[in-house]
Amino acid sequence: MRKLFIANRGEIAVRIIRTAREMGIGTVVGISEADRGSLAASAADGFAVLGPAPAPASYLNQEAVIAAALEHGCDAVHPGYGFLSENATFARKVAEAGLIWVGPAAEAIDMMGNKSLARESARRAGVPVLKGTDGPLAPEADALALAREIGYPLVVKASAGGGGRGIRFVHEESELLSTIEMARGEAGAVFGDSTVYLERFVDHARHVEVQILGDGVNFIHLGDRDCSMQRRSQKVIEEAPAPDLPDAVRREIRESSVELARQCGYRGAGTVEFLYDPDRHEAAFIEMNTRIQVEHPITEQITGVDLVREQLLIAYEGAMSVSQEDVAFTGHAIECRINAEDPDNNFFPSPGRLTRLVWPEGEGVRIDSGVDEGSVVTPYYDSMLAKLIVHAPDRAAAIEGTLRALEAIEVEGVKTTIPMHRMLLSRPEFADVAHHSKFIETVPDLLEAP
Structure with missing residues (x-):
């Protein structure tokens, strides 16, 4: 019998449970201690407590999620959105555990998770892209010359950024080099990847x-x-x-x-x-x-x-x-x-x-x-x-x-x-x-x- 482990909470967990039930697929939802009384926990066929309330100890605990899925006899993991849904390492671990990953291959997640590499992939596919640097901005690159070619205002973006984070705006040349250094430091601290790239800024987009x-x-x-x-x-x-x-x-x-x-x-x-x-x-x-x-x-x-x-x-x-x-x-x-x-x-x-x-x-x-x-x-x-x-x-x-x-x-x-x-x-x-x-x-x- 097919049984799906849902590695998420709230409305998306309930949403996945609804369709899985219509398809005759059993469901187990992973929850934190704080979500024992949640609608998702009562709607699923079963639930597994992953850990205490803080997300790193429960919803983001990759080993706990996989262990719970295996313990409850599940054959697949649906990550929903947020939490571990775009974590290529987790997708690989799910597959290595013999479970089906409900999502794209880890390689596709890796490719699209790096914004500068995703931009290059898009350009090769004929997807329109904003004028900007071709790939990550190398430390030795002439950033001032590249920025003049792109034009101001522009944006310094963290390659590993997302969700509106890792973005800094530059309105004139005097701000560029210091902004790039700040962006690199911030990207390294927040995302573990200090690479950045430059892109034209579109006002009122x-x-x-x-x-x-x-x-x-x-x-x-x-x-x-x-x-x-x-x-x-x-x-x-x-x-x-x-x-x-x-x-x-x-x-x-x-x-x-x-x-x-x-x-x-x-x-x-x-x-x-x-x-x-x-x-x-x-x-x-x-x-x-x-x-x-x-x-x-x-x-x-x-x-x-x-x-x-x-x-x-x-x-x-x-x-x-x-x-x-x-x-x-x-x-x-x-x-x-x-x-x-x-x-x-x-x-x-x-x-x-x-x-x-x-x-x-x-x-x-x-x-x-x-x-x-x-x-x-x-x-x-x-x-x-x-x-x-x-x-x-x-x-x-x-x-x-x-x-x-x-x-x-x-x-x-x-x-x-x-x-x-x-x-x-x-x-x-x-x-x-x-x-x-x-x-x-x-x-x-x-x-x-x-």
């Missing part, structure tokens, strides 16, 4: 991305998403398809993303991320995420494809069930990440017990949640309570439906980011697609009612 699937033989895309509404480089609202994107740009990023997957011999779900410059009508590669994304439900809603099911089919059977010809796009979907944070207190985490919790219902409304009424929101992990996903015939209807759904949510016991979502979705800039990835930081009154 939108963040767009393409969902891909591959099984090592066939490679497809499932359209694009826009994740431009961000706060401190963390996505707040996502939508699919990406609005107000020229047809030529949309076609280019979709087709070149598939080619990148093909060149990697990619197996599993992945996302190719781009910056879109609305002034130049150009898109350029940022990075590739070698895992399921937080925002995958909006792609599922507009395509009808269960991405977790495809991940499991590829891992267990070696092939996905859909071809490019099977993929059709219907309507528009919006996702709001609802966190237990206090908007009136600089978005500080708001842990506590959920004394009341009512989710909206209705046609086109979907909730992916890792909590229910009575759950305790702990201070140890990401503060996401749930994702609200609304699918409608067009973007205007999706915005309206999302606002209605947000009004219907009832949460007591903790503060949430719901007021922020209402305000952002009501802004004329969002309706007009005039926002960008730094919009929240650059508009002082943004979170005030329009």
